[in-house]
Amino acid sequence: MIDDLKEKFLNELESVISPADLFQLRVNYLGKKGHLTSALKALSSATPDERPLLGKKINDVKQFVEAHIASKEAAFKNEELKKQLLAGAIDITLPGKYAAFGKEHPINQVLFEITDIFVKMGFSVEEGPEVETDYYNFEALNFPKDHPARDMQDTFFVSDDIVLRTHTSPVQVRGMEKRKPPVRFIAPGKVYRCDADITHTPMFHQVEGLMVDKDITFSNLKGILEAFLHQMFGPDTRVRFRPSFFPFTEPSAEVDIGCILCGGSGCRVCKNSGWLEILGAGMVNPAVFKNVGYDTEIYTGFAFGMGIERIAMLKYAIDDIRLFYENDIRFLRQF
Helix, strand or coil: CHHHHHHHHHHHHHCCCCHHHHHHHHHHHHCCCCHHHHHHHHHHHCCCCCHHHHHHHHHHHHHHHHHHHHHHHHHHHHHHHHHHHHHCCCCCCCCCCCCCCCCCCHHHHHHHHHHHHHHHCCCEECCCCCEEEHHHHCHHHCCCCCCHHHHHCCCCECCCCEEECCCCHHHHHHHHHHCCCCEEEEEEEEEECCCCECCECCEEEEEEEEEEEECCCHHHHHHHHHHHHHHHHCCCCCEEEEEEEECCEEEEEEEEEECCCCCCCCCCCCCCCCEEEEEEEEEECHHHHHHHCCCCCCEEEEEEEEEHHHHHHHHHCCCCHHHHHCCCHHHHCCC
């Protein structure tokens, strides 16, 4: 009978095709009501002489069944592992996927280039808060309350005395408050004005510069800016200074360069003048020095400021400032 059970198990094992079938076969032979369990219980009805031999046969069959079930179970696990490996396999015959590399935004490229030029001239870099007080943004720079020059800048007011800075000039005041002359630094950063069209955005970038020491003259200003513009736009770039007005500089000037698009012959961009306005500058107004405690009888200085977006538009011949901020990858990957 025991020998027949062994043969029966082998026949049933051949028909097992899934782990579920194997589990059921285990229950049929090794479970509480399985064939081998029942055979062991039947030993009590055998004679004492028959019992040792019969018990040995039953245990031998039990070990045989357990070994074959374990072997089949391992085979199922190996088969499942192979399926998983094949499902996650890499087909080395397929073409590789291109990983696009990011790079600096064109505004940052121009900003870093400007900063690098001035740092090589001996200027340090200063930063300041973008949310500024009315005093630092206007009053300390000779924009008194109700001064008409405040209308030159459309301002975002957070409260009556707190604004989003309209220029990085407040960094100049804060820098002068922290140290005595000589000072020489630039102040790059974001600024904000209520303006939006193809040449203006509510947020844009500026770099302003300041130099204060004994015997600083307009000639020093002119030499520094001409050297900068020649490095930025090429050594043959024409430069001119025109009289202008800024409350925090006196005298003041607008600085133009020869149109880099038409070479000075006249075009739509330069309005047929042959010149492009590039930045503003001037000698620091003595009223500003008084606000920071500088002796106007000893020290003089100059300041200048430029819009990064405007320089980038001229450098790359871009006619709409909004392109910088639309995140169109077709536009950005050109730089």
